[in-house]
Amino acid sequence: MDMKGFLLFLGLGLWAGIAQAQPELTLTPVAEGLVQPVDIAHAGDGRIFIVERPGRIRILAPGGEVLSAPFLDIDSRVSPANGERGLLGLAFHPDYATNGYFFVNYTNNSGDTRVSRFRVSEGNPNLADPSSELVLLAIDQPFSNHNAGDLNFGPDGYLYVGMGDGGAGGDPDNYSQNRQSMLGKMLRLDVDNGTPYAIPPDNPFADDDFTLDEVWAIGLRNPWRFSFDRLTGDMWIGDVGQNAWEEVTFQPAQSTGGENYGWRCYEGFSAFNTGGCEGAGAYTPPVHVYQTGSADGCSITGGYVYRGEAAPALYGTYLYADYCSGKIWGLAPDGQGGWENTELFDGPGGQYASFGEDASGELYLAALTQGTVYQVGANCESPAAPEIGGEGIICGTGAAAALSASAAPAGYVFNWYLDGALLTQTVDNALQATAPGSYQVQLAAFQSGNCNSALSAAFQVEAANFPDVLIENASGVLTAAPGYAAYQWLLNGSPIEGADMPTWEPQESGSYQVEITDEDGCTVISEALALVGSNFLPGLDRVTASPNPFGRAFWLELKGQGEFLLEVHNSNGQKLWGEKIQAAGKWAGQIETLDWPTGAYWLRITKGSEQHTIKLLKM
Numbered sequence: 001m002d003m004k005g006f007l008l009f010l011g012l013g014l015w016a017g018i019a020q021a022q023p024e025l026t027l028t029p030v031a032e033g034l035v036q037p038v039d040i041a042h043a044g045d046g047r048i049f050i051v052e053r054p055g056r057i058r059i060l061a062p063g064g065e066v067l068s069a070p071f072l073d074i075d076s077r078v079s080p081a082n083g084e085r086g087l088l089g090l091a092f093h094p095d096y097a098t099n100g101y102f103f104v105n106y107t108n109n110s111g112d113t114r115v116s117r118f119r120v121s122e123g124n125p126n127l128a129d130p131s132s133e134l135v136l137l138a139i140d141q142p143f144s145n146h147n148a149g150d151l152n153f154g155p156d157g158y159l160y161v162g163m164g165d166g167g168a169g170g171d172p173d174n175y176s177q178n179r180q181s182m183l184g185k186m187l188r189l190d191v192d193n194g195t196p197y198a199i200p201p202d203n204p205f206a207d208d209d210f211t212l213d214e215v216w217a218i219g220l221r222n223p224w225r226f227s228f229d230r231l232t233g234d235m236w237i238g239d240v241g242q243n244a245w246e247e248v249t250f251q252p253a254q255s256t257g258g259e260n261y262g263w264r265c266y267e268g269f270s271a272f273n274t275g276g277c278e279g280a281g282a283y284t285p286p287v288h289v290y291q292t293g294s295a296d297g298c299s300i301t302g303g304y305v306y307r308g309e310a311a312p313a314l315y316g317t318y319l320y321a322d323y324c325s326g327k328i329w330g331l332a333p334d335g336q337g338g339w340e341n342t343e344l345f346d347g348p349g350g351q352y353a354s355f356g357e358d359a360s361g362e363l364y365l366a367a368l369t370q371g372t373v374y375q376v377g378a379n380c381e382s383p384a385a386p387e388i389g390g391e392g393i394i395c396g397t398g399a400a401a402a403l404s405a406s407a408a409p410a411g412y413v414f415n416w417y418l419d420g421a422l423l424t425q426t427v428d429n430a431l432q433a434t435a436p437g438s439y440q441v442q443l444a445a446f447q448s449g450n451c452n453s454a455l456s457a458a459f460q461v462e463a464a465n466f467p468d469v470l471i472e473n474a475s476g477v478l479t480a481a482p483g484y485a486a487y488q489w490l491l492n493g494s495p496i497e498g499a500d501m502p503t504w505e506p507q508e509s510g511s512y513q514v515e516i517t518d519e520d521g522c523t524v525i526s527e528a529l530a531l532v533g534s535n536f537l538p539g540l541d542r543v544t545a546s547p548n549p550f551g552r553a554f555w556l557e558l559k560g561q562g563e564f565l566l567e568v569h570n571s572n573g574q575k576l577w578g579e580k581i582q583a584a585g586k587w588a589g590q591i592e593t594l595d596w597p598t599g600a601y602w603l604r605i606t607k608g609s610e611q612h613t614i615k616l617l618k619m
Contacts, residue, residue, distance in 0.1 A: 025345040027374035031060045037366035040356020043092040048358055053086035072128040079107045088149025105149045113139040136196045139182050143167025146222040155233040158200050161187040162223035171264040176219050179211035188216035204258030219261035225302035231420050238302020242267050246300035247286035259284040287339050297322025307361040311378040313451035326350030380451030386441050388459035395522035400432040401461045405441040412443040436463040470526035471514050473544050478504045486517040506531055509614055530614045537607050549617040557588040565606040
């Protein structure tokens with residue numbers, strides 16, 4: 001039997017890419033006297049649900065009391081809680097408040113995996129209905145170990161199920177690479193459709209006859225705890241090693257699935273059994289490993305990226321632990337495209353079996369044999385959260401809003417966030433904000449003994465809101481978009497003296513634009529209208545060419561009475577287009593210019609013996 005079936009991986013890392021600060025990790029007991037706690041979950045309210053391996057789910061009430069009556073008791077359906085079997089995982093439906101559904105993963109009395117849906121009882125929110133079980137998955141287990149057992153809803157609303165390779169040692173039947181087996185895989189199910197579930201249409205192998213439709217990723221050994229970053233949607237997996245390496249695996253939120261994490265071909269970064277395997281480049285390696293059987297421990301327990309408020313020094317760090325040694329680490333980007341791992345706690349021997357979050361993102365840790373659940377925190381002297389000032393508007397494409405944060409004490413740099421995601425780290429307290437959104441800043445420690453500050457209050461940066469149509473022509477009178485602070489009309493690119501109202505009646509032929517200024521001081525210049533009016537040709541009310549400058553084509557519109565000859569010439573006098581029209585009101589047409597080179601062109605309008613020209617530009 002593999003003795004690593006119950007393990008803990010906690011990773012903590014700070015964003016600073018120089019020397020990491022090392023806050024003092026704290027574990028505060030919040031629930032004691034439990035029987036082999038192996039999972040922790042929440043239902044979106046103030047309660048914490050604790051899974052006991054023999055087959056019960058207990059409630060830690062908001063006041064700190066563990067309720068005497070179990071939320072769910074299916075002890076009679078669960079295999080004896082020895083080895084790596086038992087009730088192993090719990091996940092609440094994202095819409096639990098409405099439908100009352102939750103999902104569990106357990107091994108039954110035959111030792112096989114069952115993933116089932118239950119429902120809360122009517123009239124008592126602290127009591128589930130054990131008769132409401134609907135089995136979604138029934139998966140045979142060839143051996144007693146490597147059952148994995150974790151399950152979580154992703155930010156996409158689908159249920160993810162982590163499956164071990166079936167047990168024994170070294171995956172003797174190569175289930176992890178067998179695409180017709182659910183063992184050694186990450187599965188993804190649509191539990192809101194189908195009977196008892198449907199396949200998400202974008203599952204990576206949904207149209208692959210060689211791979212089960214449920215499979216999201218392959219090549220896992222025993223994923224003992226995986227989680228989603230509640231802010232970014234990234235997936236983190238603690239995958240238990242064989243005899244050499246414990247693995248932290250990372251899947252970015254933008255992944256479309258289909259990764260092969262390499263087991264049993266590879267363990268960590270090292271070859272394990274490459275018979276029938278592809279080259280190393282065909283597999284996705286872990287982002288961090290530590291050595292099995294060393295002082296660091298023997299079996300990883302995957303954790304969470306901390307997104308709570310009580311321990312700002314841990315914010316944005318992936319926490320994980322080892323089941324045997326009781327050590328806890330933090331893992332975070334190092335700012336150079338890699339990862340920085342920091343040891344934060346040395347138990348020793350905590351037998352930490354699972355991390356879990358509450359509804360607000362605070363982190364908890366279950367000690368299996370102690371029967372205790374701890375809240376994870378960090379002691380440090382954090383500086384006050386900085387404040388942001390500056391401009392709240394970006395005036396246009398290529399522009400920026402100048403932001404600045406209050407000064408940092410010695411030993412800190414600035415982490416700037418946009419809409420909750422890390423944007424940049426810099427020693428400068430100034431930032432040129434080039435995109436609208438919600439900006440925050442954090443003081444990040446880079447000297448030993450210091451701790452990160454909390455995030456600042458949000459500073460909102462908006463983009464200037466100008467309409468798509470800035471200028472219109474009605475019977476020779478030009479009208480700009482109304483309601484702005486200032487206007488300036490231009491003829492052939494030069495300001496017209498005194499033309500500072502929302503409307504302008506042209507007095508000569510040419511290319512007209514309007515510059516509009518809003519109340520924030522942002523300006524925008526409209527596209528040009530090439531205009532010829534009745535002052536220049538009899539019977540012609542107006543001619544408009546837009547846009548000007550033009551690209552692949554421009555729109556020519558004429559209003560008047562009589563026969564007109566319309567022509568476009570290049571700067572060498574060569575006619576590129578022409579049409580004689582008989583106007584009785586309005587005429588319009590699109591002139592295709594795809595094969596015209598960039599440069600200046602002349603629109604010539606002729607009626608009888610009189611003619612007028614106006615300059616056009618192709619960009």
